[in-house]
Amino acid sequence: MPLRRGGTSEAKDANEEVQKICDEIKSHAEDKAGRTFDVFTAKSFKTQPVAGTNYFIKVHVGEDxxxxxxxxxxxxxxxxxxxxHSLxxxxxxxxxxxYF
Incomplete structure:
Protein backbone atom coordinates (compact mmCIF):
# COMPACT_ATOMS: atom_id res chain seq x y z
CA MET A 1 0.00 0.00 0.00
CA PRO A 2 1.50 3.39 -0.96
CA LEU A 3 2.40 5.79 1.80
CA ARG A 4 0.33 8.94 1.74
CA ARG A 5 1.75 12.28 2.77
CA GLY A 6 1.53 12.81 6.50
CA GLY A 7 1.51 9.16 7.56
CA THR A 8 4.54 7.33 8.92
CA SER A 9 5.97 4.20 7.36
CA GLU A 10 6.29 0.87 9.10
CA ALA A 11 9.42 0.48 11.22
CA LYS A 12 12.42 -0.83 9.27
CA ASP A 13 15.90 -1.94 10.28
CA ALA A 14 18.37 0.93 10.10
CA ASN A 15 20.59 1.08 7.03
CA GLU A 16 23.76 2.93 6.05
CA GLU A 17 21.82 6.07 5.05
CA VAL A 18 20.09 6.29 8.44
CA GLN A 19 23.37 5.70 10.31
CA LYS A 20 24.92 8.53 8.29
CA ILE A 21 22.06 10.83 9.37
CA CYS A 22 22.72 9.84 13.00
CA ASP A 23 26.46 10.46 12.62
CA GLU A 24 25.78 13.95 11.24
CA ILE A 25 23.25 14.87 13.93
CA LYS A 26 25.03 13.29 16.94
CA SER A 27 26.55 16.48 18.37
CA HIS A 28 23.16 18.22 18.19
CA ALA A 29 21.55 15.27 20.00
CA GLU A 30 24.23 15.43 22.70
CA ASP A 31 23.60 19.16 23.16
CA LYS A 32 19.84 18.64 23.40
CA ALA A 33 20.18 15.66 25.78
CA GLY A 34 22.80 17.39 27.92
CA ARG A 35 25.19 14.43 27.78
CA THR A 36 27.67 12.72 25.48
CA PHE A 37 27.18 9.33 23.86
CA ASP A 38 30.08 6.90 23.42
CA VAL A 39 27.80 4.64 21.38
CA PHE A 40 25.38 6.09 18.81
CA THR A 41 24.09 3.28 16.61
CA ALA A 42 20.89 3.51 14.58
CA LYS A 43 18.76 0.39 15.09
CA SER A 44 15.43 1.06 13.36
CA PHE A 45 13.49 3.91 11.83
CA LYS A 46 10.25 5.19 10.34
CA THR A 47 9.82 7.94 7.78
CA GLN A 48 7.11 10.51 7.22
CA PRO A 49 6.92 12.35 3.90
CA VAL A 50 6.25 16.05 4.39
CA ALA A 51 7.81 18.95 2.46
CA GLY A 52 10.97 16.88 2.87
CA THR A 53 11.18 13.82 5.12
CA ASN A 54 10.87 13.32 8.86
CA TYR A 55 12.98 10.44 10.15
CA PHE A 56 12.00 8.86 13.47
CA ILE A 57 15.07 6.87 14.50
CA LYS A 58 15.71 4.50 17.41
CA VAL A 59 19.36 4.89 18.45
CA HIS A 60 21.33 2.66 20.83
CA VAL A 61 23.41 4.90 23.12
CA GLY A 62 25.07 2.28 25.35
CA GLU A 63 24.19 -0.60 27.65
CA ASP A 64 20.37 -0.90 27.72
CA HIS A 85 13.63 18.51 15.58
CA SER A 86 13.39 16.69 18.92
CA LEU A 87 14.47 13.64 20.86
CA TYR A 99 5.23 10.01 16.14
CA PHE A 100 6.42 12.81 18.43
Missing part, protein backbone atom coordinates in the same frame (compact mmCIF):
# COMPACT_ATOMS: atom_id res chain seq x y z
CA UNK A 65 19.81 2.77 26.83
CA UNK A 66 18.12 4.05 23.70
CA UNK A 67 16.87 7.39 22.47
CA UNK A 68 14.43 8.26 19.73
CA UNK A 69 15.30 11.07 17.32
CA UNK A 70 13.06 13.09 15.05
CA UNK A 71 15.23 14.45 12.24
CA UNK A 72 13.93 16.58 9.38
CA UNK A 73 15.64 16.32 5.99
CA UNK A 74 14.84 19.05 3.47
CA UNK A 75 14.00 18.37 -0.16
CA UNK A 76 16.84 17.95 -2.69
CA UNK A 77 16.34 21.43 -4.20
CA UNK A 78 16.83 22.87 -0.69
CA UNK A 79 20.12 21.03 -0.24
CA UNK A 80 18.87 18.01 1.76
CA UNK A 81 19.89 19.69 5.02
CA UNK A 82 19.34 17.88 8.33
CA UNK A 83 17.71 19.37 11.41
CA UNK A 84 17.23 17.64 14.76
CA UNK A 88 13.10 11.33 23.51
CA UNK A 89 15.36 9.83 26.17
CA UNK A 90 14.91 6.90 28.58
CA UNK A 91 13.82 4.51 25.85
CA UNK A 92 14.42 0.75 25.70
CA UNK A 93 15.04 -1.72 22.89
CA UNK A 94 11.38 -2.77 23.06
CA UNK A 95 9.82 0.72 22.95
CA UNK A 96 8.08 1.23 19.60
CA UNK A 97 8.96 4.25 17.51
CA UNK A 98 5.96 6.57 17.54
Missing amino acids: DYIHLRVYKTLPHAGEKLEL QTSKTHHDPIE
